[in-house]
Amino acid sequence: MKLAKDIGIAAFAVAISVAAVVKPTQAALVNYDFTVNATSGDRPSQYFGSFRYDDSTLSGLGEETLSVNNGLSILFDYLGTQYTEASDFDYPSSPVVNFTNGNLSGLSYLVEDRFFIGNDPGNPNTGGTKFYSILSGDLLSTTEVGTVTYSKSTSIPEPMTLGGIAIAGAMALGMKPKKKLIVRL
Template identity: 80%
Template sequence: MKLAKNIGIAAIAIAVAAVAKPTQAALVNYGFSVNATSGDNPGQYFGSFQYDDSTLTGTGEETLGVSNGLSILFDYLGTQYTEASDFDYPSSPVVSFTNGNLLGLSYLVEDQFFIGNDPVNPNTGGTKFYSILSADLLSTTQVGTVSYSKSQSVAEPMTVAGIAIAGVMGLCLKRKKK
């Protein structure tokens, strides 16, 4: 009985530690949609991206790139583009933040499109969609907008395991008392 009680207390301690531990780095997922309202290819196009937030401080202007686990999938005109499709890969694409708030992607695919706010400053992400004739950013024409939505976070496995162990141990202790 004493062993079961000690195991139960240990399980509860693990569960509390798992829930109360400080926030750790996580992979963050976003979906995005392009609403092209003008140009040669009007329509809606969809994509997603993911990054590791472990180096974000939430202060000032920050960018994360491929070295921070940034990966992109974007379906445009029947072709699926990835982060490796960016003209300046692996130094681009990037995702930008101000004080921890997402500004958006900066993503250039030569002869196709540019996502960002300002083609003159292509390393700042944003919410504008441009058609592009070449890698020359002076040949861009804004044809739409981009909207972003954060995907649901998934609980860390250690938290789920700790809660499950505590629940099972609690049931065992309750059964032993009867």
């Protein structure tokens, strides 16, 4: 009877562990770092930023876009000022991140009279890998001054995944084999 109980507990712990680890459609907060390498313009240098989004609505098929409504948040240090997603000219409908078949195409981020990150200033909702300096309030008065590179940092699983792992670990600890007491005469 004791063996059946231990096997049942072990099976339950394994099922929770597998469900928590294997479920690939589990939503996660995905983090990216980006580096702007400005090679021309007034202040050539490297500038650093990061963004995060919730990937639960991504299908991985075709062209997809995520915005602030999908938890997109941005931090970017440029010329001594820290910019956020709320700094975007069209906030809250922009900034956005674009994907092609599940792969990041880039960020589209416009801060009026400062800079634009994307591929085409004429189509500011298409993310990309180019960095533009904006000379005036007119978006078409941009000058390409550098490139942007992206690197994925860590993904933070949803609390349900972490909870499942914690429960499975606690159950495994509770199943330590017990020493038998031997009585000698």
